Amino acid sequence: MNKKTTIYIIFILIISSLPFILGVQRSTMTLINTIVIYSIAALGFNILLGYSGQISLGHAAFMGLGAYISAYVTNTLPEMGGVEFIIGIFLAGLIPLVIGLILGLIALRLEGHYLAIATLGFGVAIQQVFKEWVAFTNGFSGMNASAINLFGTSLRSRESFYIFSLIILALLSIFSYNFIHSKIGRGLIAMRDSEHAAQAMGISIFKYKLIAFSVSAFYTGIAGGLYVHLIRFVEPNQWGVELSLNLLAMVVIGGLASIFGSILGAAFLTAIPEILKEIPVIGEIRNLSMILTGVLLIVVIMFMPQGIARLGIKIKFLFNKKTKEEKLKEEKVV
Template structure:
């Protein structure tokens, strides 16, 4: 029973159960594609939450890292014919190095200045995607084949879903142990107050670099998985809209929570698909984007800790109300008459 209370064990059991669903139920290909997209965006959302929710560092250019991971994966498996798993690791490691460079910039900036700088970074990288045709093939885009692991081609969506769940589980466990360690406590201290963190001996240089590097690694892995799922990409896919959607995933799901990142990814990916099935809403141009914006405002106003913590927030509110009634009862005289 104590083992079942372990968070890592809970994540593993849940991932195993979810991975079995496509094998036990008859689910159509389009739905499985959506589920795979949820996994991919959950991966990048977890990395982004490490940066924003735990370290308190904003980035509006994170789509660039995901795009970079996608192009790297396509070129490594296509042009260089490297194994899929090796190319996937490299599609995370190379953006991680660039993330370290962006982390150096973050040492001198904070708040809205950092947001503007990362926005500029994202726009610049997207322009590089458009112009560097030898690497990206410009607006014509690049294609990728189905991944091959140990000689087995993964062409079915349910098999790709299982692969994605395994990778998601590994990255969730890594994030869990990272954030429970000294590094996680240092990131939280830095988020709450950089000056107080420095006074306690926390190196801002070290932990800002860790936060940006980790989040870029997760984004690159997500990009590599995206490339081999959709098997095509072009520069317009990696713009500011995607970066804002990543921000929405973390805010709506819940800052500083791994589960919230997954919930937020599911919300942003699945809700627009449900909206398409509602005829009068589907006719409104860009309604999904409008809905996402209103959802962010609603969550920030009424559930600032995100969807993942709604239950806890309601429980605390009810407990506070009950305690308030008890205090009033103690302050009153018998038969409800005031002491005065």
Template sequence: MRFIFKTSYAQDIRLAKHGGHVFWYGLLAVGLLLAPRLLDEYWLAQLTFVLIYAIAGLGLMLLAGFTGQFSLGHAAFLGVGAYTQAILTNAGWPFPLAMLCAAVLAAAVGVVVGLPALRVKGIYLGIATLAFGFIVEEVLARWESLTGGNAGLMAGAPAMFGWTIDSSAGFYAICLITAVLATLGTLNLLRTPTGRAFIAIRDSEISAQSMGIHLARYKTLAFALSAALAGLAGALYAHKLQFLSPDQFNILQSIDLLLLVVIGGLGSVHGAFLGAIFLIAMPQLIALGKDYLPEAIGQAPGLQAVVYGAVLIAFVLFEPMGLYGRWLKIRTWLQLFPFYRQGMFKRQKSFQKSDRLK
């Protein structure tokens, strides 16, 4: 069992709380930096998709996991960022500037969605965001002069100042840098008064309002920041696929993003990355497992949807805190063995959510 004695304010605000964090995150950083040399082209592409979905997951985690706002149309922000990036880069804009514009435009759209959604909550907020997702998908399909409509829109390799990044390793490096910056930005945001206001709204809107937190302002800000991160992910997504069509950003994509944060673990930054790994790895595992199933089951067209639904139901029933919550229990068991008791986490239901996810 590790006990941390804090003797200074600098030690209290440090991201790495002890030497174990420094060692394991350093080891992870080394592995990610060496990935282009250790992995072949296919698995490097899958790891790139994990980073892209993790950035989008951070955005939805900020909205759903830390602010308590429900969204069923988050793929629309992903689509806004992707199409903005493709249109601007095709017009000759440098890659970083187009990416910044994609994030800003997605954030502006997030504000437009967030303002009318202030009067609703829960399932009604989900219905409102779902309707917004349908509207964006229809706009992308109908605005043929700008988006290409259902015929699609091509997006080339990232280019800036005469330098084109057309290798898988180079684009992976861009995604890795963006994911690291987005993660550090999210972690630092959650330590600011704004982040603490988000968590207070999630735990109890009435209590947060009684403490002087402006609900409308912070809810709208949460939508804007969440949409900006989704826009960044969409910009990278456009360059990775190099072809965009409106049906790529439909309700199924929004459900995938929601599945990502729920299975990864609502209310944790780690959960966004664990959920992204699950979202990318699950189709691969299903494809590998088809060979060992009866042909009537293995070749069924809806097998992947059935497996996704079963896994989601299992997590909701048996592990509501997701993959990261399961890891917290395993870590506690390892730290307290042989004194760990099965009912330890059941007693924590009386605490606030923010106390349970530390």
């Protein structure tokens, strides 16, 4: 490992252990777990948007599908010492992946805002299915889910669930890193930068778009499968357009084409609205999170198009530039 990777690992280990060191409340622990889950969804969305340059406004449907599938499987299968939960979460990622492939065969022939509109329509349609398919989703009454119990170890407490979800986030982050640095990942980046140039190099644009879309759906489905066992309840209104827009905002604000940016964006947009709610006057504003998301998107696009993850690099560049200018002035004086 190089020095930069070692610093990242040490930093992540310190941040991950803070909830145990500080001894936070249950509500705060729930918020931290939610950040981890949204980080997984944002990672998947960044593969689609940041690395392949494709936009989707229907990813909330994949997350909701993962939640319903995991809850349904674990409620239906008999207790098998935790195997039922592994099956449920695996299917929560696999079935959205398959549906993403099918949807991609149709929608990915479109580009730009046409693709966004097509995926938006898909998201609205799937949400309506959640409302009407009572046998599977229990409709507007919602569906309950039990706490995860793996091989005799209960993950009922927020701390144990945090460790479990953090391990999954770490594994998926490693997979993302290897995926992006593989032949397919380099093809996605080439396609994002210039489709014509990528085609000239022999890259199948449609094939690579399909891979990015399906992998992104897999990540989002896994996030939904974890979410339902954290909250232990799921209902149709949770999986609307607002959630898809939030995932988009997490990636853009955190940093496009950045694994760390995905996690940072998820943490920022999940935690900041909850913190602002505690402030007397500001906390009383209705739809505060939506207002904050809109303002942050505008600010980031105008002044930090690479996201807040690369803010440190930008500050370092400006500092080095000023240092060089000062040295040049000193040399001229001498």
